[in-house]
Amino acid sequence: MLLAWVLGWSELVAFGALLGAFLVAGYFQPAAFAEGRGHLALSYPLLNTVILLSSGWCAAKAACYPAVVPRQRAALLGAAAGGFAFSAVKIAEYLRELPHLTGERLETFSQLYFLTTGFHLVHVIFGSLVLIVVACRPGRENVAIITTLWHVIDIVWLVMFPVVYAI
Secondary structure, three states: OHHHHHHHHHHHHHHHHHHHHHHHHHHHOHHHHHHHHHOOOOHHHHHHHHHHHHHHHHHHHHHHOOOOHHHHHHHHHHHHHHHHHHHHHHHHHHHHHHHHOOOOOOHHHHHHHHHHHHHHHHHHHHHHHHHHHHHHOOOHHHHHHHHHHHHHHHHHHHHHHHHHHOO
């Protein structure tokens, strides 16, 4: 379990650095970042927030069912399904935004936007796959570790959302 906490905190540090870079760059290039944000459609990240919070709720339910394996499996698979739904919406968002976020003026915004949100997307996909693996063999410690890490992914998104899309 200690490894899960070390991993979780190291992820928070990595995302903190990315979001810090996003904030600093936005401070030095306010017009470019305002223009970049103007090209983002808020409907995608708002939908993804609902999906990820629902997925986190499923993960929390899985941790509440340690002695009821079928319910625990269903909750873990529900959390994984939420992760994959989040990924599908994020990819659709990227396809919509990619043509609008090109050009030298938006280069810094685009690079930090895709790096930060893409890094989070990779974590969501990997976490979803691990949720499925754990659903196949739901030991108490495995469930505790993946649900803890899944909530770290939720927390990162809840901080990332206003930094990337609103500030």
